[in-house]
Amino acid sequence: MAETHSPDAHTSDQGRTAAGDSYDSLKAAPVQRVRAAIRKRRFNGQTAGLAPGRLQANIAILPASHALDFMRYCQRNPKPCPLVAVTDTGDPMMRTAGDVDIRTDVPSYNIYRDGALAGTVDGITDLWRDDFVAFALGCSFTFERALQEAGIAMPHIAANATVAMYRSSIETRKAGPFGGGTVVSMRLIAPDRVDDAIRISAAYPWAHGAPVHVGDPQAIGIADLAAPDWGDPPIAPAGIDDAVPVFWACGVTPQNALRLARPPICITHTPGRMLITDVDERADQPFVGVPAQSNPTKGD
Amino acid sequence: MAETHSPDAHTSDQGRTAAGDSYDSLKAAPVQRVRAAIRKRRFNGQTAGLAPGRLQANIAILPASHALDFMRYCQRNPKPCPLVAVTDTGDPMMRTAGDVDIRTDVPSYNIYRDGALAGTVDGITDLWRDDFVAFALGCSFTFERALQEAGIAMPHIAANATVAMYRSSIETRKAGPFGGGTVVSMRLIAPDRVDDAIRISAAYPWAHGAPVHVGDPQAIGIADLAAPDWGDPPIAPAGIDDAVPVFWACGVTPQNALRLARPPICITHTPGRMLITDVDERADQPFVGVPAQSNPTKGD
Structure with missing residues (x-):
């Protein structure tokens, strides 16, 4: 996979349309269809307004050597860094957020090496390492929608x-x-x-x-x-x-904190192109499904 | 320091009174005086009702080798494991919770080795290691008081x-x-x-x-x-x-989860004898003080 530089990581372009899916064609689609388009690299644009009602998240992927400190940073700063999911070390599946493969399900990724942007890619399967930990942090799309409503x-x-x-x-x-x-x-x-x-x-x-x-x-x-x-x-x-x-x-x-900390490698989403999770953004806890509520073999 | 076994970790005794401070003498005292009594080993009893209005917390201390997994467990299970503070690795000061030295400021500690209770002590200064991480988890005293009120x-x-x-x-x-x-x-x-x-x-x-x-x-x-x-x-x-x-x-x-996981060493509070933090239990975030809100050298 070639790492291509984005001329402006903050533009809100509508993603590729030539061989892929347009933003407009995905706007009314359910989350499964949007994620499939992203996973198949048919869409790499900004995600605001897609899959309404599903929690979208900022992403940071770090080696385990930096994961505990970053997680403590999130715990100590919950307003800017509201932690909604963390993967197991080396596991690319973000299970508590739904059917999410963090290597393919973000439309666009920024690769930072020693704190400097080294490239922008639309998949990180070949960069994934067995010491990586992925963090998902909630974003403002959720409350903006509630304010508009x-x-x-x-x-x-x-x-x-x-x-x-x-x-x-x-x-x-x-x-x-x-x-x-x-x-x-x-x-x-x-x-x-x-x-x-x-x-x-x-x-x-x-x-x-x-x-x-x-x-x-x-x-x-x-x-x-x-x-x-x-x-x-x-x-x-x-x-x-x-x-x-x-x-x-x-x-x-947290993006700034990551750049200042200059870890050897850090991968984030490209701004505006978030992970769309399966989590209901109105849920009181940011998890998919509920734990078992009863055990019929017990209590009879 | 001798490790002494507690005959019943779940008793709600009123702490030592012979050479120390009684529960009743501390009941109306401010948090600083209660903590000083605990720190000087003049009180090792149950803490319900002491320093009213201050957040009390369950404590778990683990080696760094287990800290990231335990922190992920808390993130994934915020209802039973509401994480209110985590120390830096090796640092016994729990700074975001106030003037707290986690080696001395819990009335009584349970020491678990390989998941089994190995002793109960009223201080862990001589057991502290530079790879220890201490976690504070909120407890039900706070909402019980609000319900009573x-x-x-x-x-x-x-x-x-x-x-x-x-x-x-x-x-x-x-x-x-x-x-x-x-x-x-x-x-x-x-x-x-x-x-x-x-x-x-x-x-x-x-x-x-x-x-x-x-x-x-x-x-x-x-x-x-x-x-x-x-x-x-x-x-x-x-x-x-x-x-x-x-x-x-x-x-x-989480106490059960810790025992089932059988880490080589784990130190917890003795049930009922919690860490009393400086945190206002009505605060919307479980931290002492606020970050700087203005910088007079900027913006003029």
Whole structure:
């Protein structure tokens, strides 16, 4: 497999269509069909809006030598790093998230060597190692959908733009080589909907949960809202002059921590092209199925 | 330090009083004074009701060789194993839980070798190793207090009895050598308070959260409520003939998983004698303090 460089890892292109499946053709498809298209390399585009209702996740794959420290980093920073699944060492199947082969079921992967981007590929079967551990971290798609369903405008989605993201002065709690500042995403919310936005997103701890800050950007070290560090400049809801900036912890935080830690190898999803799990995003726990609830041989 | 066997690890004795501090003398004391008494080995008794408002935790200490699998087990089973803190490998300070030295700040420790109880001690300074990792898991004291404050009777507490606990047929999700059934604690609740009990306990995910089952014990493999596998027989609330059995995931679950996995060494708290952390049990995240919220050198 050739490693090809993506000119801009943050573009939201619609994936290949020549010999594959278009984003539009997958938009109404069930998760099984979407995953099959990704697994067969017929689709490698952005996943926002696909398989609605299924939990999507950021991915980080590390050697076992770095796995315990990274898992501690996630435990200590659950807002930016909400851990929803971890594979067994060397096992490419992410069993608690459904029928997921982490080597093939992400549309596009970024390969980092010693902290530097070394390539972008649409499968890692030939890179998989028996000391690899894969982590899935929840993402903002889940709460954005819930906010929209409650009638809270998400103008960046309507404009097909990427949400504005900023480096903040909120430090994460360190673990081994992992640390650094919290990256936040910001959405401008009408003043009379801010309380609703807080309450609704708080119900999704697996997807960054409640905001980490509301209001004055300078209070968390952000000088200029019009100049985000990632993504597109923010868009206010139509007709709202006094929209309030609301900041959520962002999945770019662990990506940054991974780059700063410079592990010999680390594989992530390409931004915007997430793992789509089988997990119901409304579940109170991010797992597929339920454990056995009864044992007919006992208790009779 | 001599390892002395405890005749019954499940007794709720009031700790030494001869040369130390009595439970009653500590009952109204702030957490700093309680911890100082434990650290100086002036108190080694049960901790229910001490330092009210502070999160108490089950403890498991393992060699690094078993730490990643155990942490995965906790991630996959958050109801019985709500992970609130993990130390860095070899570091005895549990920094995210406050001023906690895990070698001295638990009233009493059980030492397991190859899965078998090898002794009970009131300090592990001389057993500490530079490959040890300590895990703190939330416990039911937190939600029991919240239920009581809402006027939901906890007759076992009033009777100074241990809550009834049962092996259930609800299997945990395995991770490496860790697995086995979920142990549940059961409280009899007046029918008109069951919904409240579910709602209130759900607000404490760091303390087992909402119940795992309500009603028919046989549905989760429990034959006889009057014969618990651990603890004392259940007590119904006074004057309630039709109390409903409500089952919560229990911290004995990981203790069992640890014994079944038979690691060469594992150290736990002695049941009932928990780590008292500095964490506010009402906090939405189980950490002491907050990360920096502003950086005055930036954004001007």
